[in-house]
Amino acid sequence: xxxxxxxxxxxxxxxxxxxxxxxxxxxxxxxxxxxxxxxxxxxxxxxxxxxxxxxxxxxxxxxxxxxxxxxxxxxxxxxxxxxxxxxxxxxxxxxxxxxxxxxxxxxxxxxxxxxxxxxxxxxxxxxxxxxxxxxxxxxxxxxxxxxxxxxxxxxxxxxxxxxxxxxxxxxxxxxxxxxxxxxxxxxxxxxxxxxxxxxxxxxxxxxxxxxxxxxxxxxxxxxxxxxxxxxxxxxxxxxxxxxxxxxxxxxxxxxxxxxxxxxxxxxxxxxxxxxxxxxxxxxxxxxxxxxxxxxxxxxxxxxxxxxxxxxxxxxxxxxxxxxxxxxxxxxxxxxxxxxxxxxxxxxxxxxxxxxxxxxxxxxxxxxxxxxxxxxxxxxxxxxxxxxxxxxxxxxxxxxxxxxxxxxxxxxxx
Numbered sequence: 211x212x213x214x215x216x217x218x219x220x221x222x223x224x225x226x227x228x229x230x231x232x233x234x235x236x237x238x239x240x241x242x243x244x245x246x247x248x249x250x251x252x253x254x255x256x257x258x259x260x261x262x263x264x265x266x267x268x269x270x271x272x273x274x275x276x277x278x279x280x281x282x283x284x285x286x287x288x289x290x291x292x293x294x295x296x297x298x299x300x301x302x303x304x305x306x307x308x309x310x311x312x313x314x315x316x317x318x319x320x321x322x323x324x325x326x327x328x329x330x331x332x333x334x335x336x337x338x339x340x341x342x343x344x345x346x347x348x349x350x351x352x353x354x355x356x357x358x359x360x361x362x363x364x365x366x367x368x369x370x371x372x373x374x375x376x377x378x379x380x381x382x383x384x385x386x387x388x389x390x391x392x393x394x395x396x397x398x399x400x401x402x403x404x405x406x407x408x409x410x411x412x413x414x415x416x417x418x419x420x421x422x423x424x425x426x427x428x429x430x431x432x433x434x435x436x437x438x439x440x441x442x443x444x445x446x447x448x449x450x451x452x453x454x455x456x457x458x459x460x461x462x463x464x465x466x467x468x469x470x471x472x473x474x475x476x477x478x479x480x481x482x483x484x485x486x487x488x489x490x491x492x493x494x495x496x497x498x499x500x501x502x503x504x505x506x507x508x509x510x511x512x513x514x515x516x517x518x519x520x521x522x523x524x525x526x527x528x529x530x531x532x533x534x535x536x537x538x539x540x541x542x543x544x545x546x547x548x549x550x551x552x553x554x555x556x557x558x559x560x561x562x563x564x565x566x567x568x569x570x571x572x573x574x575x576x577x578x579x580x581x582x583x584x585x586x587x588x589x590x591x592x593x594x595x596x597x598x599x600x601x602x603x604x605x606x607x608x609x610x611x612x613x614x615x616x617x618x619x620x621x622x623x
Contacts, residue, residue: 216384226298226388228304235293242269242314242315243263243316244270245270245273250276256320271295289459289503305330309331311467312338318340324372341375374397378399404598404602405603419513420513425495428459430514430515431514440526441476450541456581465520465521467503480498483498484500512533517535522548523546532558542590561596
């Protein structure tokens, strides 16, 4: 049902059943990696890893799960991969067919991707599997801990056959250890999303982009990767700020672009002027711009004076990544729920590099206070960028583990 609602899944649908090409063009004499990156965020994050592996003479077959991730991978990484496909449904028949056709020397799973049948097929073929950028949110850890008490074998299916787990933080490492993962299989390498490289737009290019969106003047507030309920909060905040004399406009970039009609109705109900990115160029100034596109967030973030990070207000608790906004030295506001980035947000809060709301209804007044205090805006932006600059190197550490395992495997062979 979700596939049908989001659309774009018909292309290469056979891959879901393991029916990848019978003739993947693996170069002779090169190591072969099957890399799974579930969606847009993970696909963007593996860019520097793909670059390094390519320079090291390693061939990669990249799979993703979502249609948006697949499109982005095809747009950006064809020159770095021997092929791009969809990850199969984790059922024995489909996984087996996919493994027979892809036939890698090593498998890499990103973040929370730990599929039991995929791991079983790797074990059967004696192929190592590395879980990079591995994380366990508090919610996932709590669920797995409870499950382990009653059905330890089920938890084992997701963890025992991973050759290495490379956690993003010491906190995540401790979570894995608590679930019974041997310390020898845990190597904390950091978060590869902190090694993100962003092409800066020129002043002229940003001005053109503003006009394309209809955001011609004033402060731009960005709703970054928003989820249901958050667009309404931001629209209310926009009206509140204007009522208090702040000349500003709102740029909405929802996490799922297919929600455009739902968000459009909200904006229409508000009575505000609006422009939808996919409808073409704006012909007049607007109050709200809806960027219903995929893969543009980093570019659009460069227009913003203040960035609100989505999926962080009730009922949402997981949060979206604040890393790109920090890398672009933007003042950042997040809601109470940032469980998937708890360590990152904790560090940012300690460094006075982010404002975290205690409740969702604090958003409007917090924005007003921040917009009236340019000194605080500069401090938040500077501290966020400083944190980002000091936390790099994860790609190098991750690549080192991958290349060593490939070398060890080739020597055994």
